[in-house]
Amino acid sequence: MLKFFPEEIEFKVPQVMKTTKWIKSISESNGYKLGELNYILCSDDYLLEVNKQYLDHDYYTDIITFDNSEEEDKLEGDVFVSVDRVRDNAESLNVPFETEFRRVLIHGLLHLMGYEDSTDELKLQMRAKEDECLMLF
Template sequence: MINFNYETDFILDSEENIASWLSAVIISEKKKEGEINYIFCDDEYLHKINLEYLNHDTLTDVISFDYTMGNEISGDIFISVERVKDNAADFKVSFDEELKRVLVHGILHYCGYKDKGEVEELLMRTKEDEKIALFHVEQ
């Protein structure tokens, strides 16, 4: 089950479409959907989590806590809407496109993809692009 929670004034346009797409992403990776909670927040909220749980004193767009057991993926994915807006401007893409990238990023981590090294990061970007393309097919 995919849940959306809001700690800021942002609200997704179509939770049903996004949830359906993310479910399709999970299936495409041959995984089972457990409980996945998205929490949309601002920079300050996510910065506190980054400090408290990861000991990182930086701003970030997404932090995921993975509770996956076996083939069933579950977890909490925190997204800073402010960072997504800024990153969209920096990367010269639409807010919606950048939002899809961070939405799927956490799911891909739960599926076993990493992004720490250059090779891992390249594979993660390729997978993000592949899964974003699924959104357009699903609609």
């Protein structure tokens, strides 16, 4: 089950039904079932506190993914998304907010599928997979 939760902000997911179907389709086409997947949509300050409390990082980020999966082929987790950071990134990258928002949503899903972005090479692979997924929207 896929859910979106605005946390301490007022925000509506653009094209929520289409976005939900898209995320489910991406997971299924990669051989995964979708279990309990929660997207928590929040502010920069809220996500900074999550980053400090759980990862011991003192900096802003656009996304933090917590993998709660217990089965190898079933994706479950909590994906925290800073809507503030997504807006800023969209502006600085000169892309529509909705495109950057979808990129961040799928980025979290890809982390749950095992994709990493800890090196420059892995970041390039992650970006290519994000682009591939965005084309399917």
